[in-house]
Amino acid sequence: MIPSETLVKQAKDRQFVQDPNKAPTEDIHDIIFQLEKEGEWEVQRVPEPYMEVKTKYGRIKKIPIEKTWHHKSCGQCGHIPGYSTSIFWLNRKFGYDYIDPSDQTSCTAWNYYASATSNAAAQAAVAMRNFAAAAETGYYPLIHCGTSFGHYKETRMQLIHSAELRRQVRDILARLGKKFVIPEEIVHYSEWVHAMRDKIKENQVRDMSMIRATVHPACHYHKLITEDVIYDPEIYGAQRTAIITGTLQAIGVDVADYSTWYDCCGFGFRHILVSRDFSRSFATQRKIEVMKKEANPDVVVTHDTGCVTTLDQSQFAAKAHGHEVGVPVLSDSQMAALALGAHPYKVLQMHWHNTDNTGLLAKMGIDPDKAWAEFEKALEKLKDGSQQYLTWEDTDG
Amino acid sequence: MALDLRINKYADVPMEEKQRLFDEVTRDERFEEYLYGCYECGICVASCPSARFYDFSPRRIAQAVAREDVDLVYTLMNDSIWDCSQCFSCDRCPRKNSPGGLITIMREVAVNNGLSSAQEALEGYGRIVYKIMGTGTQVSPDMLQPNAFPDWGPHVKDISDNLDIWRRALPPETLHTTETGWQVDDKTIIELYLIWHMTGVMNMIQEVDEGLYEILVDVMEERLEEEGYDVTFD
Ligand code: SF4
Numbered sequence: 050m051i052p053s054e055t056l057v058k059q060a061k062d063r064q065f066v067q068d069p070n071k072a073p074t075e076d077i078h079d080i081i082f083q084l085e086k087e088g089e090w091e092v093q094r095v096p097e098p099y100m101e102v103k104t105k106y107g108r109i110k111k112i113p114i115e116k117t118w119h120h121k122s123c124g125q126c127g128h129i130p131g132y133s134t135s136i137f138w139l140n141r142k143f144g145y146d147y148i149d150p151s152d153q154t155s156c157t158a159w160n161y162y163a164s165a166t167s168n169a170a171a172q173a174a175v176a177m178r179n180f181a182a183a184a185e186t187g188y189y190p191l192i193h194c195g196t197s198f199g200h201y202k203e204t205r206m207q208l209i210h211s212a213e214l215r216r217q218v219r220d221i222l223a224r225l226g227k228k229f230v231i232p233e234e235i236v237h238y239s240e241w242v243h244a245m246r247d248k249i250k251e252n253q254v255r256d257m258s259m260i261r262a263t264v265h266p267a268c269h270y271h272k273l274i275t276e277d278v279i280y281d282p283e284i285y286g287a288q289r290t291a292i293i294t295g296t297l298q299a300i301g302v303d304v305a306d307y308s309t310w311y312d313c314c315g316f317g318f319r320h321i322l323v324s325r326d327f328s329r330s331f332a333t334q335r336k337i338e339v340m341k342k343e344a345n346p347d348v349v350v351t352h353d354t355g356c357v358t359t360l361d362q363s364q365f366a367a368k369a370h371g372h373e374v375g376v377p378v379l380s381d382s383q384m385a386a387l388a389l390g391a392h393p394y395k396v397l398q399m400h401w402h403n404t405d406n407t408g409l410l411a412k413m414g415i416d417p418d419k420a421w422a423e424f425e426k427a428l429e430k431l432k433d434g435s436q437q438y439l440t441w442e443d444t445d446g
Numbered sequence: 447m448a449l450d451l452r453i454n455k456y457a458d459v460p461m462e463e464k465q466r467l468f469d470e471v472t473r474d475e476r477f478e479e480y481l482y483g484c485y486e487c488g489i490c491v492a493s494c495p496s497a498r499f500y501d502f503s504p505r506r507i508a509q510a511v512a513r514e515d516v517d518l519v520y521t522l523m524n525d526s527i528w529d530c531s532q533c534f535s536c537d538r539c540p541r542k543n544s545p546g547g548l549i550t551i552m553r554e555v556a557v558n559n560g561l562s563s564a565q566e567a568l569e570g571y572g573r574i575v576y577k578i579m580g581t582g583t584q585v586s587p588d589m590l591q592p593n594a595f596p597d598w599g600p601h602v603k604d605i606s607d608n609l610d611i612w613r614r615a616l617p618p619e620t621l622h623t624t625e626t627g628w629q630v631d632d633k634t635i636i637e638l639y640l641i642w643h644m645t646g647v648m649n650m651i652q653e654v655d656e657g658l659y660e661i662l663v664d665v666m667e668e669r670l671e672e673e674g675y676d677v678t679f680d
Pocket residue numbers: 490493494495496497503504529530531532533534535536537545546547549
């Protein structure tokens with residue numbers, strides 16, 4: 050009999066080698082540039098200088114450093130605004146040029162996935178309108194939302210594979226007086242944070258080594274068009290995406306693993322709005338409680354609107370029912386901003402989050418009461434009318 | 447909308463009608479990319495959050511469509527697809543199927559044909575659809591009202607009590623809004639309305655929510671007319 054070990058290699062001996070020549074999927078870049086040659090569309094190039102990162106099969110993805118056009122996220126801006134504020138603050142900290150546009154709509158994918166009251170042509174037209182608006186400014190789209198990022202990649206795939214859809218959307222854009230232009234790369238903000246992690250580390254002013262975090266990678270970041278997602282052999286042996294974990298490890302955070310890392314957060318698009326019992330149960334029972342039991346983290350770090358909202362907001366009711374919860378939830382941009390000395394309320398706007406996060410701040414050596422008093426003092430100027438808005442200059446004080 | 451496969455709840459719906467909807471699903475441009483067959487391995491089910499909490503199975507959906515079980519697909523289209531969370535965890539299917547993608551198509555067909563299950567699933571959802579289609583951003587700060595989110599605790603009341611001042615305490619200039627996620631230009635909104643008009647999306651809304659359709663059409667036609675566009679949604 051042939052001994053089985055000669056036939057079957059132990060899983061631990063197997064190495065996943067990132068080799069673009071062995072990638073099982075087509076290289077999107079080749080196709081979009083070919084379509085440009087054929088006059089189908091224009092391709093907006095990633096502005097130089099850029100950073101290079103590797104995606105799942107070892108292909109290179111270019112990440113713009115500056116001259117970015119910030120494609121904001123409905124949920125972040127509406128309900129957790131410190132998320133995007135932190136992204137802008139990081140750009141300003143490094144002196145990078147960027148645009149926070151008002152000529153931008155939501156990708157509308159939240160509605161699309163929740164209610165299906167849209168169609169492929171409408172979704173593609175919304176995407177291409179936003180891309181055209183970015184190209185008109187000469188700045189490069191940086192997508193804040195995980196769902197927009199995943200959805201735009203799906204939309205790009207549909208446009209690549211359907212000449213009819215391209216024709217239809219090109220006509221719509223022409224009637225709006227817009228160019229038909231697609232970015233060379235679709236880039237999520239957390240990829241920018243990941244690419245900047247060495248620079249973040251160089252400028253770090255707060256020690257984070259006493260913090261233990263668990264990571265929740267957003268479904269629409271790493272499960273849609275999975276080959277266009279950052280993987281790194283140094284992180285989880287490139288067996289799962291390196292996003293967030295790479296950033297946290299760079300700033301010295303202890304990243305702890307847990308068994309349900311692949312599970313979604315329970316957001317569910319329509320569920321978070323009209324079937325919240327599902328979202329609450331899933332977020333707490335399959336995510337927070339498992340993390341608590343297996344890793345006991347100080348914070349959960351994620352990188353998408355829906356994930357921060359669901360994982361954070363769901364804990365209130367679970368706690369009322371005596372469940373083992375109580376872990377604050379932040380984005381990687383907020384963690385990076387904290388490492389660089391950002392104010393927890395003026396920049397991170399942590400008062401918009403639900404789960405008590407004062408213990409986390411205290412552990413980092415920040416006095417939450419003092420920080421809150423500073424924020425309230427800043428609010429006085431708005432209340433007495435001497436100033437209408439808090440400015441970036443106020444965040445430095 | 448509970449799924450009950452012991453009875454054929456829709457036996458009285460003519461087979462031709464079921465076949466017509468099935469054909470609409472398979473004719474969709476995306477269909478070929480979303481279904482290649484099914485090993486019945488259940489990997490999708492193991493990854494599926496909705497399968498843990500509902501009588502719901504992405505495998506059942508992929509299989510029913512692959513087997514061209516027109517009857518069962520009709521039942522699932524009525525009583526199952528709205529349980530999906532659209533997370534696409536099932537995209538790890540070894541057969542390269544996307545059960546979640548199939549469900550997206552099935553939902554669109556359900557909406558396009560005004561199935562009562564679609565109307566039921568979208569009840570209470572009108573305000574969200576109105577926001578996204580009418581304002582260009584979906585989740586607005588003023589949605590954070592304690593009566594809308596009682597299970598999120600007193601923190602929602604804190605936000606709604608302080609909404610104006612806390613929005614003004616945001617350094618990015620586009621975020622001072624309370625009725626929209628961020629400030630969107632008038633010209634941008636007009637372009638969005640024209641996209642809805644040119645892609646027939648309003649017809650889908652009309653199928654599932656006539657009242658919402660009327661409100662949206664009024665708002666859009668008036669805005670478009672002000673900008674000099676002679677556009678009607680009929
Ligand atoms: S997309 Fe739907 S069917 Fe697929 S895993 Fe998520 S909830 Fe389940």
